[in-house]
Structures are given as structure tokens and as C-alpha cells.
Amino acid sequence: MMDGAGREGIVVARGLTKRFGDFEAVHGIDFSIERGESFGFLGPNGAGKTSTMRMISAVSQPTSGSLSVFGLDPRDDGPEIRARLGVVPQEDTLELELTVRLNLEMFGRYFDLPRRVLRERADELLAFSQLSERADDKVDNLSGGMKRRLTIARALINRPDLLILDEPTTGLDPQARHLLWERLYRLKREGVTLIITTHYMDEAEQLCDRLVVMDRGAIVAEGTPRQLIADHSTREVVELRFGTDAHEQFERDLARFAQRIEILPDRILLYVDDGDETLREVHASGITPASALVRRSSLEDVFLRLTGRTLVD
Amino acid sequence: MLTRTLPRFGSRRSWHIFERNFAVYRSQWLMLVSGFFEPLFYLLSVGIGLNHLIAPQLVGGRFISYATFVAPGMLATSAMNGAVIDSIFNTFFRLKISHSYDAVLSTPLDVTDVALGEVWWALGRAAIYAASFITCMVLLGDAGSAWVVLCWPAALVTSLAFSCAGLAAATYIRSWQDFDLVTLIQLPLFLFSGTFFPITLYPHWLGAIISISPLYQSAALMRGLSLGQFDVVMLGRVAYLVALALAGLWLAARRFQRILVP
Numbered sequence: 028m029m030d031g032a033g034r035e036g037i038v039v040a041r042g043l044t045k046r047f048g049d050f051e052a053v054h055g056i057d058f059s060i061e062r063g064e065s066f067g068f069l070g071p072n073g074a075g076k077t078s079t080m081r082m083i084s085a086v087s088q089p090t091s092g093s094l095s096v097f098g099l100d101p102r103d104d105g106p107e108i109r110a111r112l113g114v115v116p117q118e119d120t121l122e123l124e125l126t127v128r129l130n131l132e133m134f135g136r137y138f139d140l141p142r143r144v145l146r147e148r149a150d151e152l153l154a155f156s157q158l159s160e161r162a163d164d165k166v167d168n169l170s171g172g173m174k175r176r177l178t179i180a181r182a183l184i185n186r187p188d189l190l191i192l193d194e195p196t197t198g199l200d201p202q203a204r205h206l207l208w209e210r211l212y213r214l215k216r217e218g219v220t221l222i223i224t225t226h227y228m229d230e231a232e233q234l235c236d237r238l239v240v241m242d243r244g245a246i247v248a249e250g251t252p253r254q255l256i257a258d259h260s261t262r263e264v265v266e267l268r269f270g271t272d273a274h275e276q277f278e279r280d281l282a283r284f285a286q287r288i289e290i291l292p293d294r295i296l297l298y299v300d301d302g303d304e305t306l307r308e309v310h311a312s313g314i315t316p317a318s319a320l321v322r323r324s325s326l327e328d329v330f331l332r333l334t335g336r337t338l339v340d
Numbered sequence: 341m342l343t344r345t346l347p348r349f350g351s352r353r354s355w356h357i358f359e360r361n362f363a364v365y366r367s368q369w370l371m372l373v374s375g376f377f378e379p380l381f382y383l384l385s386v387g388i389g390l391n392h393l394i395a396p397q398l399v400g401g402r403f404i405s406y407a408t409f410v411a412p413g414m415l416a417t418s419a420m421n422g423a424v425i426d427s428i429f430n431t432f433f434r435l436k437i438s439h440s441y442d443a444v445l446s447t448p449l450d451v452t453d454v455a456l457g458e459v460w461w462a463l464g465r466a467a468i469y470a471a472s473f474i475t476c477m478v479l480l481g482d483a484g485s486a487w488v489v490l491c492w493p494a495a496l497v498t499s500l501a502f503s504c505a506g507l508a509a510a511t512y513i514r515s516w517q518d519f520d521l522v523t524l525i526q527l528p529l530f531l532f533s534g535t536f537f538p539i540t541l542y543p544h545w546l547g548a549i550i551s552i553s554p555l556y557q558s559a560a561l562m563r564g565l566s567l568g569q570f571d572v573v574m575l576g577r578v579a580y581l582v583a584l585a586l587a588g589l590w591l592a593a594r595r596f597q598r599i600l601v602p
Contacts, residue, residue: 047602086445087601106353106448114446120439124364133363136356137447181443 037062037189037220038083042092045078052078054244055092065211065221067231067238069326071334074241076224077117080193083222084114097188110138113187113219117194119174121166127177128153128162135184145184152180155210172203179210189220196230208233228326242334252326259332260324261286263302267295267309270317277314284308298324353449357457358464361430379418379473386410387482399538400569404484411482412562413535415473415491419498420529420555422469423462427506428522431458432513441600451596459503459589466499467492477566484567491562494578498558501581504588505554511595529555554584 085101285297302321387407533555
């Protein structure tokens with residue numbers, strides 16, 4: 028299947044829909060992912076990211092619409108597609124009764140790989156995920172970060188062309204996250220296409236060439252991280268605190284300084300192009316905040332603008 | 341579902357589930373050993389102990405020792421226990437606790453491969469246990485005749501029936517507490533299915549109810565085979581067990597589909 032620009036996408040979806048009974052988790056989304064790209068799905072909980080991942084992984088069947096993975100249809104060619112995929116699920120699904128090494132080797136058997144090949148690959152992957160010393164330990168005894176690394180190593184046992192990671196770093200400490208990111212860069216350099224869902228915006232900015240923001244089952248924005256910031260936010264943000272809860276009273280006075288103003292319980296955000304200049308103007312007008320911070324707009328600002336600040340679940 | 345399931349029985353992909361289970365068992369060799377000794381202990385305690393207290397029984401016009409009477413029932417029971425524990429306990433663990441089936445389904449294997457692989461494994465295990473049990477029966481002199489070798493395929497059919505039913509049951513289990521329910525069904529089956537004494541000793545109506553029990557069907561089948569007393573009803577018993585297996589497998593594959601790949 029061709030994408031909009033006439034290129035052959037590794038994953039192409041048109042009007043892709045998933046319904047569970049009366050609930051429509053994904054409604055009619057379109058996207059196209061190119062070979063070698065790292066593509067992000069962002070969105071709050073319940074946005075339909077995981078449902079979309081499961082359809083791409085040829086595990087769950089689309090209710091309607093078209094989907095092509097490696098040019099194949101997951102409805103008919105599930106096993107062929109899954110043979111070329113690596114999947115890192117949101118929650119670890121390791122074999123708790125088996126050792127670290129056997130988790131890799133047994134998993135490789137599901138892909139019909141010969142034992143000799145698997146022994147070599149397991150060695151490589153243990154080194155890759157810095158688990159060589161724990162090879163003969165039961166998985167149950169590993170730390171959360173180690174389990175996560177093993178889950179990723181396991182997803183690589185069949186040398187996949189496409190690696191799907193559903194919230195790969197949720198629950199990890201910063202060291203473990205950075206190690207994982209570094210490993211994912213390496214894979215990307217080797218030409219593996221990555222699909223990542225996350226709700227860490229810094230992760231998306233770090234890892235994704237291109238991403239879509241999903242909200243309530245639909246795609247609400249699409250582009251490179253930089254492009255999304257340009258399209259949906261200003262260059263900089265001024266954060267003002269006044270040491271009082273009555274922020275509303277400042278709204279009228281401050282609104283004229285900014286392209287957009289947002290009043291939060293603890294601070295006021297001014298979306299502007301030049302933060303320092305705006306701050307000078309604010310001071311010049313006689314308004315003196317208790318504290319002020321000028322920062323660049325981030326993907327997080329875009330995310331909150333597009334999907335709202337209220338909790339979904 | 342069944343028409344799609346059965347032709348793939350023993351497919352290469354479902355065989356990998358067998359391999360995986362074997363890897364787990366290799367690291368839990370104690371469980372393998374206990375599976376072998378449990379029936380042997382039954383044979384020894386009931387056989388040697390009660391054999392001296394209970395007079396030889398008249399079965400089908402022939403007097404046999406109590407041990408010879410009770411051994412086929414024990415074989416049926418051990419086939420049931422092995423199959424039920426293995427399929428319910430392990431399947432529940434992988435389905436709801438470790439979620440390792442979810443990982444398996446991200447490989448070329450699908451739900452049918454998983455269900456068949458588990459049954460395949462249960463059969464393999466049962467084949468070994470039943471063979472060792474029958475060997476013990478012969479060595480202890482508890483075999484009714486040389487036809488006792490036919491108890492082996494009968495034990496496989498019994499294991500098949502109970503593991504398919506167990507596979508289906510496992511999908512309904514919500515937490516470890518629900519295992520009490522399993523015991524609640526298993527124990528009376530064990531005690532009242534004509535394993536220890538003929539059901540003709542029960543009032544007629546109760547006997548009729550008990551004859552519905554799959555364990556009774558299996559025990560009666562094995563007793564007949566062990567003694568070399570054949571009749572047409574045996575075919576009905578086999579059919580009953582096969583029907584239970586098919587129904588269990590059908591339900592299990594359906595439930596797996598619903599739980600794992602909604």
C-alpha cells in the first residue's frame with residue numbers, strides 16, 4: 028500500500044477502526060510509517076494507542092478500515108507479519124519460571140530458529156542489554172529495569188525489521204531510561220523501524236522522527252516534534268507565580284502581553300515568541316510576580332493544549 | 341472453531357509450547373518426580389494396606405483382590421489429577437499472572453497453537469505417568485490380566501478429556517481463591533466415582549447420577565480393560581470422554597480468543 032506521497036510505507040493505515048462492543052477505541056485513523064523511521068504515538072491513557080499497537084502487531088483484528096504491515100494484510104497474514112516483528116508490551120510478560128537466558132532462547136523457538144543460532148543470539152542480546160552476568164538467574168529475581176531490558180532483548184531475538192514499543196520506559200529510573208534510549212538509537216542506526224507509544228514528552232522528543240498525537244481514539248495532530256511545537260505552541264513560555272490563589276485577577280492585565288494565556292491554580296502561563304522581552308514588558312507595566320521563569324516551548328505544551336489538562340480516567 | 345482447531349493438532353508451531361513447558365519442568369524436576377510418586381504411594385498404601393482388610397471381590401464372575409479392584413480406579417484418578425492440576429494451574433498462571441501467553445501471541449503462534457500445545461503437553465506427560473503407573477501395577481501383581489496394557493491408551497483419553505476441560509475451566513478462574521472451587525469439584529469426583537467400591541453399592545438413583553461423572557466412566561473403562569472383561573458399553577465410555585475433550589477444547593479456544601485477542 029502506498030502512503031499519501033506515493034512512497035511505500037512499512038505500515039499504512041486508512042480509516043483504521045477498532046470497536047469493543049459499543050465502545051469505539053480507535054475511530055478511523057490514517058497514518059503511514061516509513062522504513063527506518065522512528066514513529067511515535069502520543070496520547071493520554073485511553074486515547075487508543077495500545078489498541079492501535081495491537082492491530083499493527085497482527086494480534087487484534089481491525090473492526091474496519093484498511094491496514095498494511097510490510098505490504099501484508101494482518102487479517103490474512105498474521106503469522107508472516109509477526110515473524111518479522113518485535114513487540115515490547117506495556118507490561119512485562121516474561122516467563123517468571125525460566126532463567127534469563129532461557130527466556131530468550133525459548134522465545135526464539137517460537138520463531139522456528141535453530142538452537143545453535145539462538146545460543147549465539149542470546150549471548151549477543153545479553154551483552155546488549157547488560158544482563159550477561161544474570162544469564163542464569165530466574166527472572167523473578169531481577170529488578171524492574173532489568174526485566175524491561177530483558178523484555179526488549181527478547182523482542183529482538185528474531186532480528187525484527189519493525190520494533191513496536193508500548194510505553195517502554197514507564198516505571199524506570201532515569202539511569203535505566205537513558206540506557207534504554209541509547210540502545211534504541213543503536214537499533215535505529217542499524218535500520219530497524221521503531222514505533223513507540225509514550226506519555227513522556229521528553230522521550231518522544233528524544234526518540235521520534237515523527238509522531239502523531241491521539242486523543243479519544245482519533246489523531247489530533249501529526250508532524251515532527253519541532254513542527255508540532257511550531258504549529259501548536261509559541262516559541263517560548265513565561266511562567267509567572269504570584270504567591271496567591273487569586274490568579275484570575277491578573278488575567279485581564281496580562282492577556283495583552285501574550286498570544287495565549289493559561290491560568291493554572293499555581294501559576295500563569297504566557298505563550299509568547301520572546302520570553303525575556305515579555306517579562307520586561309510585564310515588569311514595566313507595574314505587575315511584579317513573586318517568581319518568573321522563561322523557557323522554550325516543549326512537546327508537553329503541545330500535548331496539553333491538544334488533549335486538555337483534565338484527567339481522562 | 342473445532343474444524344479450524346483439529347487439523348492443526350500437533351502442528352510444528354503448537355509443538356513449541358510443548359518445548360517451552362518442558363524447559364520449565366526441567367527446572368522444576370521435583371514436580372516431575374512427585375507426579376510419578378503420587379500414584380505409586382496410592383497404590384502402595386491402598387493396595388498393601390486395605391488389601392489385607394478387605395476380602396476378594398466378585399467382579400464379572402471372578403474373584404479378584406481388593407488391590408486389583410482399586411488399582412484401575414487409582415490410575416483413572418491420577419490421570420485426572422495430573423491433567424487438571426497441570427492445565428488449570430499452569431494455564432491460569434500464564435493467562436492471568438505472568439501474561440506470558442500475550443508474549444507468545446506476538447510471535448507467529450496464535451491462540452489455537454497455544455491451546456493445542458497445552459493439550460499436547462498434557463498428553464505427553466500423561467503418557468509417561470500412565471506407563472510408569474501400569475508398570476507398577478504389574479510389578480505389584482495388581483494387574484487383572486495382560487489386557488492391562490490397554491489401560492495406557494485409556495489413560496491418555498482420560499487425560500485428554502480432563503486437560504481440555506481444565507483448559508476451559510482455567511479461563512474462568514479469577515484469582516487463587518477460585519482454586520478452592522476446583523478442589524471442591526475434584527475431591528467428590530475422586531471419592532464417589534466408583535474408585536474405591538462399585539457404584540452398585542449406592543442406591544439406584546445415586547448410582548445413576550454418579551455414572552455421569554467422567555471419572556466414573558474412566559475408572560469403569562480401565563477396570564474392564566485391566567480385567568480383560570470387554571463389553572460394548574466401553575465404546576460408549578470412550579465416546580463420552582472424547583466428547584468431553586472436544587467440548588473442552590472448543591470452549592477453551594473460544595475463551596482464549598476472547599481473553600487474549602479481543
